Amino acid sequence: MKTDPKTFIADFFTSLSDDLVNTDEDAAVIIDRYHTPDIMQLADGNPIDRDKLIAHTRPVRKNRPESRMEVHEAYTDGDRLAARYTLHVRQRGKDLAIDVHFFGRFTPDGRMREAHLLTRSV
Structure with missing residues (x-):
């Protein structure tokens, strides 16, 4: 990764979210732009593949x-990125904060290949 890791991970998730929330583009096209076809995320022990991401x-x-x-x-370290961040979300008038410990792998073109996330509400 040529970008600062903090900037990269923030830009990755911000851009993905913006594309999903602010466009009518096909969700599968958006997911494929940011993830490899064999993407596998493990979020708090729950496996999430491409189809589950689209859903x-x-x-x-x-x-x-x-x-x-x-x-x-x-x-x-190479194609691996580890990050600790807080996701602040406002939805339906409620404010949420979620601490995330993220461990992932990315392709040279910036798509996510694999991710392990541990989260907790704060």
Whole structure:
């Protein structure tokens, strides 16, 4: 990664969210822009593949949450990125904050290949 890791991870999720919430582009096209076809995320022990990611876009698009990331630290080693951040979300008049510990792998063109996320509400 040529970009600062904090900037990269914030830009990745911000751009993905903006594309989902602020466009009518096909969700599968958006997911494929940001992820490899064999993407596998493990979020709090729950496996999420490409099809589940696409399905997850429906409630995101319906609720149209506002969000911002506060990246506390991020490090890279080759194609691997580790980050600790807080996701601040405003949805239906409620404010949520979620601490995230993220460990992932990315392709040279910036698409996510694999991710392990541990989260907790704060």
